[in-house]
Amino acid sequence: MAREQIKVPFGYEPPAQTHKGTVFVFETFEDWTESDMQAFVAWAEAKKFVRAIFYPQHEETLRRMDISSSMPYYARVKQLESLVKQVNTTVQVDVDTWEGKRKKYTPMDTSLHFLTEKSSGPYFLCLSDRYANLFVTYPAFKEWIKTLRLYINEQFHVPLHGKLNEYAQRWEIVRFGNGS
Template sequence: MAREQIKVPFGYEPPAQTRKGTVFVFETFEDWTASDMNAFIKWAEERKFVRAIFYPQHEETLRRMEIPSKEPYYARVKHLEALLRQTTTTLQLDLDTWEGKRKKYTPIDTSLNFLTDKTPGPHFLCISDRYANQFITYPSFKEWIKKVRLFIINQFHVPLHGKLNDYAERWETVDLGNDDA
């Protein structure tokens, strides 16, 4: 593949990139409120992300992951669309409904492969604490923790899996201020 030649003036320094990467948000989204969404947007803007992709998961995927969900997939997507319409931000917000088109169980590594192939990096994964405890038990976790940086939302206040300590430099917790205490 041939390289494109670009002409620049002598001494040109490209401007430093101030925005970085894409954050993927894996959740059921059925219990998210406008304040939760605003807290997430504020956090993402402070982190200077370029794009946030919300990825609601199908009921079959949630069932196999043993994550409870009261609402069907389409209702959660409508709820999330309404939340996104109410939000004003400079961040590019996208809703990916690929899993809804599949209408079946989709492993998390398949979803991550799909999302990372179609979006520019670096990539970040934002999941709740109960998702993190499930994700760490998968054999593919060791490969994915090297490819994406993990942000764990303290949403359900469950204790985190002990194996996460082995990868302490690749993840951090996020408190969006949505606790009811």
């Protein structure tokens, strides 16, 4: 297949990209309120993300991660979808329910591979502080921290894992929702 030639004037430089890629949000979402969603959307708009994907996790995944959840998966998804419908934003906000279709434990590595294959980069991952402490202990963390930038929401005010200090240039603390 022949390449199509494009003519541009001498000295042309493409305009700088003003919007970033996709942010993935891993959480239980059972305690998110409308104000939490508004705070997240305001933060995402300030960071100029193109897309935000909320990824609620199945009970089996949460159980294996030792994270308690009082609401079943589908109730959390339904609540999250109603919050997403109420929000007015320039960021494309989606809820991914792939893990609900699997109905079993899904490792974070598998979930991230699935999400990055169907979304455009660059990639950002937003986790609560308790999720971040778990994520840093997984063997795939070293691979993923090179691929994406990590945003840690201080929602539960737990001390962060010491291993995060090795990658200090690849993550930062954010405050929105229940963490503010």
